[in-house]
Amino acid sequence: MRAVVIHAPKDLRIDSFPDSAPAAGQVRVQIANGGICGSDLHYYHHGGFGTVRIQQPMALGHEIAGVVAAVGAGATELAEGMRVAVNPSLPCGHCAYCREGLRNQCLDMRFMGSAMCNPHVQGGFREFVTVEASQVVPIAPTLSLAEAAMAEPLSVCLHAAHQSGSLLGKRVLVTGCGPIGALSVLVARYGGAAEIVVTDIADAPLAFAKKLGASHALNVAHEPAALEPWRAGKGTFDVLFEASGNQAALRSALDVMRPGGVIVQLGLGGEMTLPLNTLVTKELQLRGTFRFDREFALALKLMGEGLIDVKPLITASLPFEQAVAAFELASDRAQSMKVQLTF
Numbered sequence: 001m002r003a004v005v006i007h008a009p010k011d012l013r014i015d016s017f018p019d020s021a022p023a024a025g026q027v028r029v030q031i032a033n034g035g036i037c038g039s040d041l042h043y044y045h046h047g048g049f050g051t052v053r054i055q056q057p058m059a060l061g062h063e064i065a066g067v068v069a070a071v072g073a074g075a076t077e078l079a080e081g082m083r084v085a086v087n088p089s090l091p092c093g094h095c096a097y098c099r100e101g102l103r104n105q106c107l108d109m110r111f112m113g114s115a116m117c118n119p120h121v122q123g124g125f126r127e128f129v130t131v132e133a134s135q136v137v138p139i140a141p142t143l144s145l146a147e148a149a150m151a152e153p154l155s156v157c158l159h160a161a162h163q164s165g166s167l168l169g170k171r172v173l174v175t176g177c178g179p180i181g182a183l184s185v186l187v188a189r190y191g192g193a194a195e196i197v198v199t200d201i202a203d204a205p206l207a208f209a210k211k212l213g214a215s216h217a218l219n220v221a222h223e224p225a226a227l228e229p230w231r232a233g234k235g236t237f238d239v240l241f242e243a244s245g246n247q248a249a250l251r252s253a254l255d256v257m258r259p260g261g262v263i264v265q266l267g268l269g270g271e272m273t274l275p276l277n278t279l280v281t282k283e284l285q286l287r288g289t290f291r292f293d294r295e296f297a298l299a300l301k302l303m304g305e306g307l308i309d310v311k312p313l314i315t316a317s318l319p320f321e322q323a324v325a326a327f328e329l330a331s332d333r334a335q336s337m338k339v340q341l342t343f
C-alpha cells in the first residue's frame with residue numbers, strides 16, 4: 001500500500017508502506033478521508049514542534065475515517081464493510097492514570113502520526129491502517145466519512161468544554177480561529193453560550209467564524225482595541241477558549257475576563273510571560289486541556305444526530321497523491337479551514 005510520509009522539512013513523499021493483517025482483537029480499515037491538522041503542518045514545514053522532531057520517516061495523519069476491510073479474531077462487534085472513525089489515541093490501559101480514568105494522560109500513550117515517542121507511531125495517511133478494535137467507532141448512516149474524519153479535532157474541543165464547565169448562558173471569547181477555534185465556536189453554540197466573540201489576526205477565518213454563528217468576529221491586528229467594549233467594569237467574559245497559543249492573545253484576554261472567569265488554554269505556546277497579578281486579583285482560573293478521551297464517541301454521536309454540523313469547515317479535499325499541494329493549501333489561512341486527503 002501507499003502512505004504519505006514525512007522524511008524531513010518540506011520533504012513529503014508518497015511511499016510504499018508495509019501492510020499487516022489484523023491480529024486477534026484488531027481490525028484493518030481502508031482509509032477514505034484524512035484531515036490535515038496543525039501538527040501535520042508543523043512536521044511538514046519544520047520537521048516537528050518544540051522539542052519533538054522526526055527521527056525517522058513517519059506517515060503523518062491522525063484525523064481519519066474509512067471502511068472496515070478485515071476483522072481479527074475476537075473483534076466480534078465489528079464487521080467487514082462497516083463505516084468507522086478511527087481514534088488515533090491508544091492508551092496503555094494499565095498505567096496509574098489509565099486506571100484512574102485519565103487515559104489522555106497515559107504514561108505510554110501511542111498516538112498515531114506522533115514523533116513524541118521513538119520509534120515514532122506511524123500515522124493514518126495511508127490506504128489501510130490496522131488498529132485495535134477499541135480504536136474504531138462505527139458511525140451513523142447519516143454521517144459522511146469526511147465528517148467522521150472531523151471527530152478527532154471536534155473531540156479536542158469537547159474535551160476543552162468539559163474543562164470550562166457549563167457554557168449555558170455564558171459569554172464566551174475564542175482567541176484564534178483555525179479549525180480548533182472554529183470548532184470551539186460550534187461547541188460553545190451547542191453548549192448554549194449566550195454570546196460568542198472570536199478574535200484572530202486574519203480576515204478569512206473570522207468571516208468563517210461569523211458564518212458558524214459567532215456573535216462578533218474581530219480582527220485584532222487591524223484593530224488592537226477591538227475588545228474594548230467587553231472591558232466594562234473588570235471585564236465581561238465568563239469563559240475563554242484560547243486556541244492561538246499566542247502570548248499577546250492570552251494577555252489581552254485577561255483584561256476582558258470577568259472576575260472568576262475560566263480560561264481554557266488549547267493552544268500550545270511554549271514559554272509565555274503573563275501579568276500574574278491580574279490572574280490573582282480577578283481570581284481567574286487558568287486550565288489546560290490536552291487531547292480527549294470519551295469525547296471521541298460523543299463527537300460522532302453529536303455529528304450523527306445533526307446537533308453539530310462540521311461540514312462547512314471542510315474547505316477542500318484532494319487525492320492523497322497530491323499531498324504536497326494539499327499541505328500547501330492547508331497552510332494558506334486565506335483559503336483554507338480544514339483540508340482533507342482522500343484515499
Ligand code: ZN
Pocket residue numbers: 091092093094095096097098105106107108109
Ligand atoms: Zn496508560
